[in-house]
Amino acid sequence: MTSPASIRSPLALDAPPLLALEGLSIRFDMRDGQVHAVSDIDLSVKPGEVFALVGESGSGKSVTALSIMGLLPTPPAIVSGSIRFEGQDLTTLRNRAMSKIRGKEIGMVFQDPMSSLNPVHTVGKQIGESLRLHFGMNRRDAHGRAIELLDRVGIPDAASRASDHPHEFSGGMRQRAVIAMALACDPKLLIADEPTTALDVTVQSQIVQLIRDLQQERHMAVIWITHDLGVVAEIADRVAVMYGGRVMEQGSASDVYAATRHPYTSGLLRAIPGIDRSTATKLAEIPGTPTTIFAPLTACAFHHRCPMTEPGCTSSVPELMATDRPGHESSCIHHEELAAAGNIWLDDASTIQPDRSRSDDRVIVTVEDLKVHFPIRRRSGRARGTVRAVDGVNLEIHTGRTLGVVGESGCGKTTLGRTLVGLIEPTAGSIRVDGSDDDTHRTIQMIFQDPFSSMNPGMRVRDVIEEPLRILSMGSSGERESRVAELLEMVGLPTDAAERYPHEFSGGQRQRIAIARALAADPQVIVCDEPVSALDVSVQAQIVNLLRDIQDTHGLAFLFIAHDLAVVRHISDEVAVMYLGQIVERSSRDDLYREPLHPYTKALLAAVPVPDPSVSHSAAPLRGDLPSPSNPPSGCRFHTRCPVAVPGMCDTQPPPLLEVSSERWVACHLVGSDQPHKRPQTGGEQS
Amino acid sequence: MKRLDLSKLGQYVIVIIVAVTLNFALPRLMPGNPLALIAGVDVGLLTAEERAQIIEDVGLNEPILNQYADYWVSIATGDLGQSYRSGRPIKDIIAERLPWTLLLAGGALIISSFFGIILGAISAWRRGGKADVPLLTGMIALQSLPSFWLGMLLISVFAVNLGLLPSFGAISPAANYEGWEYFKDVLEHAILPIVTLSVLSTPGVYLTMRYSMLEVLGEDFIRTARAKGASERRVLFGHVTRNAIAPVVTFLAIRFAFSFGGAVIIETVFSYPGLGRLVFEAVSGRDFPVMQASFLVFTAAVLIANLIADLLYPILDPRTRAA
Structure with missing residues (x-):
């Protein structure tokens, strides 16, 4: 066991740590072998600080959190080392003693607010449960306190909402309720495990702000577990970066971001398509994928993927070492070179990503006044309303170019994509595909979000890729076989992958298979529906770069749907912002990001977390959640959340989508109203 | 709010109608004389007069729609007919069992x-x-x-x-x-x-x-x-x-x-x-x-x-x- 990190950290000298993990290892003994989830880590959290644990899937961050709470199932989990909370070793406590600490001394917020509340109990009762358990409060007092807590976390009309069931709350509201529940007993430590990952960016910024406020108000320590370096920069005092069950680097947030001393951290930071970084170069890729550790480590966990690996990296497991900056530690034996050299993930000439010219493109898909409405059915099947998922959308897709579509979940972007491919029948309006009299399926193909569930697990990769060809009766079986080999090579997979099954591949590799499948029939347009959001950051960059390459070589048109504005910015030429089924702003990428015009676009951009702790963080730009698309607000649909809405105008008249300047369309009463040359976009106004 | 969905009730009504109609139609669709339903295998032993009498009694000579309507009326009033074997009202037998x-x-x-x-x-x-x-x-x-x-x-x-x-x-x-x-x-x-x-x-x-x-x-x-x-x-x-x-x-x-x-x-x-x-x-x-x-x-x-x-x-x- 190594000496605890806290002893070396000068910051820790003034206060004893609230929580200290010493030599913590967590192993899972499974039937078919061992998984070493966490290997001998030392971490400490001081009272009142926000400590971020950052890592990709399989890094061991969530397992670490669960072990602190004593929530790992044992067996199969085997925890060794110590977890000291206020000096007491939690690993030695029996379950009964541990349950007196859980919820009272340490509260926890989980990732998915949709599933982390019990559907059969009211929200108030679930919040009150902790109070009744730990403080022996009676039902009425607990209910009263639950209402106060709901009010504190920003639930409007808390007194009546406390009697509602979770399914009557929106996602953001549920996460607030979960936070209220975790804070009910005023814990000294709050563990937040990916608390904003399942939420929209606008709601995410509200939740980040809420937790930050609560943390300061109560002087509570927070362990914030996430894969998102952007959010971390907004909230963390100190950061530890984990990989393969080891701590790669830890230190103050500003040191880790600005004076990175580990190749993994710097690779991660460079792989993020920031909202303000140059789009002229490709994203830096970290080769390979995060792997599961099946045997005890004997080398640096990152050496497989590291550009600096040398024999010294594999001879032993490197421990955390002090760097040139106080309180900043790195486990890289090259940390001194890194301090001197700066960036090791060098951009070279081949990574230049040229901006595409518009001279030789042509319109391939024209969408006019497209409407897709779904009836809402009762359990009995009778309609009781209509969801206006897409409600009057006009757009054009050009060959060789990418149209990005962004918006919160529920804005209709996925429905739009699926309607284009023909998976959903439009209710009204037209989709014209230029120059193709044959099957639309051949011309427009789709890549789905989840590479795990979007592929039939019973089919070999070859059959998955070949299927579009067979459906469209293209080529002989020999031709199809060689086409599959060609496609696999194109997406960077070995040819022998054809005979294997999807479950043998990682998420990133599966998304490559999905790309190969989409390319098989030689389409002209590909609809990419959140193609990278289910992937790890280091893998995201690989897929984004691959998509760009394929687009350039094939002159493909992309409709790129995503909630991540930074990714959309990196890949798109033009961007459309959707709100409640309508496009509120559409313009070239650079214009939109440099100078957003619609208040909603402004709010979305302001909500994007910037992976730089030195940037000051404004208050959450938007309040509340997306209104229901079955009952959209009158007038401008955004007026209920708009900070500049003008009563009497915005809440009564729907603004048309007007071309306010060359190639810029905005649907807002307050934008371009003094422009003399405004004219409705071809294809009719939005209603 | 927790009242039963009306359309759900409609589904029950449909099931009842189908069941009663099937019950009415099946014996009439079966091969042979519907008399067999009432008299069973003994139908062959009856004289022509006895048959006519039974048909008259049970209303089998009436138009099919009238028979159908009568069937509903009798079910609604709880009259399930009589057992051929014991001659007792079936309602009573079921109430007993x-x-x-x-x-x-x-x-x-x-x-x-x-x-x-x-x-x-x-x-x-x-x-x-x-x-x-x-x-x-x-x-x-x-x-x-x-x-x-x-x-x-x-x-x-x-x-x-x-x-x-x-x-x-x-x-x-x-x-x-x-x-x-x-x-x-x-x-x-x-x-x-x-x-x-x-x-x-x-x-x-x-x-x-x-x-x-x-x-x-x-x-x-x-x-x-x-x-x-x-x-x-x-x-x-x-x-x-x-x-x-x-x-x-x-x-x-x-x-x-x-x-x-x-x-x-x-x-x-x-x-x-x-x-x-x-x-x-x-x-x-x-x-x-x-x-x-x-x-x-x-x-x-x-x-x-x-x-x-x-x-x-x-x-x-x-x-x-x-x-």
Whole structure:
């Protein structure tokens, strides 16, 4: 066991740590072998600080959190080392003693607010449960306190909402309720495990702000577990970066971001398509994928993927070492070179990503006044309303170019994509595909979000890729076989992958298979529906770069749907912002990001977390959640959340989508109203 | 708000109409003379005058739509016709038999849900543990027992060999017990058939409960409850059970309705004077009017059981409440 990190950290000298993990290892003994989830880590959290644990899937961050709470199932989990909370070793406590600490001394917020509340109990009762358990409060007092807590976390009309069931709350509201529940007993430590990952960016910024406020108000320590370096920069005092069950680097947030001393951290930071970084170069890729550790480590966990690996990296497991900056530690034996050299993930000439010219493109898909409405059915099947998922959308897709579509979940972007491919029948309006009299399926193909569930697990990769060809009766079986080999090579997979099954591949590799499948029939347009959001950051960059390459070589048109504005910015030429089924702003990428015009676009951009702790963080730009698309607000649909809405105008008249300047369309009463040359976009106004 | 959805009620009405219409149409579609329905195999022995008389009596000479309308009227007024064999009103026969079947089916429902739910919960709570593996294997074995065999086995052990319990009937004939003695007599006669039915129903309840619990135990909100500091006991009773029980209730409702049909074999084995035995007697005696009426009662039982499940579900799972 190594000496605890806290002893070396000068910051820790003034206060004893609230929580200290010493030599913590967590192993899972499974039937078919061992998984070493966490290997001998030392971490400490001081009272009142926000400590971020950052890592990709399989890094061991969530397992670490669960072990602190004593929530790992044992067996199969085997925890060794110590977890000291206020000096007491939690690993030695029996379950009964541990349950007196859980919820009272340490509260926890989980990732998915949709599933982390019990559907059969009211929200108030679930919040009150902790109070009744730990403080022996009676039902009425607990209910009263639950209402106060709901009010504190920003639930409007808390007194009546406390009697509602979770399914009557929106996602953001549920996460607030979960936070209220975790804070009910005023814990000294709050563990937040990916608390904003399942939420929209606008709601995410509200939740980040809420937790930050609560943390300061109560002087509570927070362990914030996430894969998102952007959010971390907004909230963390100190950061530890984990990989393969080891701590790669830890230190103050500003040191880790600005004076990175580990190749993994710097690779991660460079792989993020920031909202303000140059789009002229490709994203830096970290080769390979995060792997599961099946045997005890004997080398640096990152050496497989590291550009600096040398024999010294594999001879032993490197421990955390002090760097040139106080309180900043790195486990890289090259940390001194890194301090001197700066960036090791060098951009070279081949990574230049040229901006595409518009001279030789042509319109391939024209969408006019497209409407897709779904009836809402009762359990009995009778309609009781209509969801206006897409409600009057006009757009054009050009060959060789990418149209990005962004918006919160529920804005209709996925429905739009699926309607284009023909998976959903439009209710009204037209989709014209230029120059193709044959099957639309051949011309427009789709890549789905989840590479795990979007592929039939019973089919070999070859059959998955070949299927579009067979459906469209293209080529002989020999031709199809060689086409599959060609496609696999194109997406960077070995040819022998054809005979294997999807479950043998990682998420990133599966998304490559999905790309190969989409390319098989030689389409002209590909609809990419959140193609990278289910992937790890280091893998995201690989897929984004691959998509760009394929687009350039094939002159493909992309409709790129995503909630991540930074990714959309990196890949798109033009961007459309959707709100409640309508496009509120559409313009070239650079214009939109440099100078957003619609208040909603402004709010979305302001909500994007910037992976730089030195940037000051404004208050959450938007309040509340997306209104229901079955009952959209009158007038401008955004007026209920708009900070500049003008009563009497915005809440009564729907603004048309007007071309306010060359190639810029905005649907807002307050934008371009003094422009003399405004004219409705071809294809009719939005209603 | 928790009123039953009107359109749901409409579905029940449709099922009733279809069932009654089928019941009306089937005998008329069957080959041969509909007379056979009333007179059974003896139809060939009747003289032409007797036939004409019966046709006249039952109204078979009227237009088909009138017959259909009359059929509805008679069902609505509770007139189910007369048994060809005994000549008694079928309404009276069913009224006499139904309580015995309800006693068996109800008793079995209570016993099998009690054991099924508790054992299923124990099994799932410690999945793969000391209790789970033998319970699971045992239940699957029980499920595959033929009901008549189990009934006969119980009779031979408890009635014949040990002589503890009566082997047939619902009450001791000609004993004329009253009060407590009567109750005891009824109970003694009901024990073996109820045990047989219960043993056959329990595995289904157990398996449904076990599966449903395992599903709920894997949910995120169970982890949330533990993170709140809830004890294992509280997690089990406060969070798991109520979520897990809803699918079991649906299963029980269906099971209850089907135990009416299952009673045919059990009641025959135990010579128990319930509806099932009535059906058996009607089939062996070609007493078509009685078979038809029993069919209607079975349909009604299925519908009522479903209705109860539909009414209970929103109470157990707030997500299914109409907004």
